[in-house]
Amino acid sequence: MSNSNSTDFTNPSTFILLGIPGLEVAHIWMSIPFCVMYTIALLGNFTILFIVKREPSLHGPMFYFLCMLAVTDLVMSTSTVPKMLSIFWFNSREISFTACLTQMYFIHSFSGMESGILVAMAFDRYVAICNPLRYSTILTNSVVAKIGLAVVLRSGILTLPYPFLASRWPYCRTNIIPHCYCRHIAVVKLACADIHISSYYGLFNLFLEIGMDVFFIAVSYTLILRTIFRLPTKNARLKTFGTCISHLCAISALYIPDFFSSLTQWVGLYVHLRVLIATLYMLVPPVLHPIIYGVRTKQIRDRLLQLFTHKET
Template sequence: MSESNKTNFSNPSTFILLGIPGLEAAHIWISIPFCAMYAIAVLGNFTILFIVKREPSLHVPMFYFLCMLAVIDLVMSAFTLPRMLSIFWFNSREISFSACLTQMYFVQCFSGMGSGILVAMAFDRYVAICHPLRHSTTLTNSVVAKIGLAVVLRSGILALPYPFLARQLPYCRTNVIPHFYCQHIAVVKLACADIRISSYYGLFDLLFVIGMDGCFIALSYIQILQAIFRFPTKDAWLKIFGTCISHLCAISALYITNVFSSLMFRYGHNIPLHFLVLISGVYHIVPPVLHPIIYGLRTEQIWGRLLQLFTHKET
């Protein structure tokens, strides 16, 4: 580390992102799978948006929520993966203090939005299965828009303290962030002050959002399971349960990687730093990659429309 990065300062104008500490020599090789997955994520999510826009029969709440999730995945990955690749390929490590805080805010914000949309999708499945006759009157376009707005407002408000708390801290040790983006806990650990408030708020936000959203999702699926078992045949059970598999896979992809990444970075003191940063990278790329694959393969309308587009092109 250069001497300029060790000198004392109180208000750094720039931070230096290391990428994946300890694996600098392998950055080029690591970039290959991450670049490939990022390309798949962008292509897959834009395909979802394109198909839903082109197909009038998909203009229903379930696919509106799916489009919201696709937009969130695109924006979320765009705030982190291009920065990672620019470090790996061009050694572009500097980021201004303001840009760092902005990146921190939007990553936290869109992370919360993804969880909120999964709750909305669980509610949509609950109404469609438990109250099918009231689905169209309950989840109108206006209601869907209000749910989307509520998800945005909740996430935007909960993410506001992150940059404000980070800005108030004095940074007098180093401006080198051992990460590929301005992750909240990685930034505040550079401060030469008590960071317990920032750390506790980050943990509260994680547990509050996932805990609350997880409870709503669990309640929805308890009601769904009760409704499924009231159907007379196993074929009906399997058909209805099959419509929920995609959503359950999407929940697993987001929550498992999010919780594991956040808790390990806070409490995995004996875990190598490069492993923690790699896990964080997995969290930011795996859900955007898996969501369009899961819904494309498991959702008959999307898969059928995609095959139809390719068939028409070939003929």
């Protein structure tokens, strides 16, 4: 029997995505919750964008950052889920080498952008609580645009080495990727070369982006809590802290799945569990973020109720 998976080749024209290895028989059933989650993510994030665009009272820094978060959620989920569903439904496992590298870039760059936007939102909460009288003068539209541009450039530039390094390695073992999408480490592990530079850069990027972002968020909330505890009454403290709940939930929705997804790469979990957790990481934040802000943010909640009320009447 010929072994087509071990034929010699360099930089294959196509890769083969396995989906979730070991759970192929359950792909159809697993596609149902994934499809539902993706639909909720699309509807929820487009609804956020639609409401903020239509309501002039929401044209402020916090909601601009929320719109940036919605866009990154849409791109991050759309860069992976449609191909994943085509694997589950139609057994369409092939992906071109160029498309694989492009998907890799979008996944990692927009994941970094999402983390950067959460830092910007933490800064927004810090200014609103610690310097409320200067809020409108500090967070002008120009400053918000510059922060957004800085977040995009940072992640876009830091992610460039991922596809560049992956394209430089020779692939002479197999072109089969045991994953649902072209994650950097899943692709470079197929190379028949010393890939330590890719692994080290991945760790460097993880600590530089996520590590710094978590640090700045922690500093922001340390200052926020210090200001809150100085408020004279318990009700004032609770009310002020309540304005941070949505952001804290959004942070948890991103970093907790990201933590477990990264952790599974270093511990000896079964392949199908690693891939399943990594796949959920691409869906959980885009699903939860619009739900969190839709439920917790009064302006968005009221606007949603108005839209449904007008439709009913």
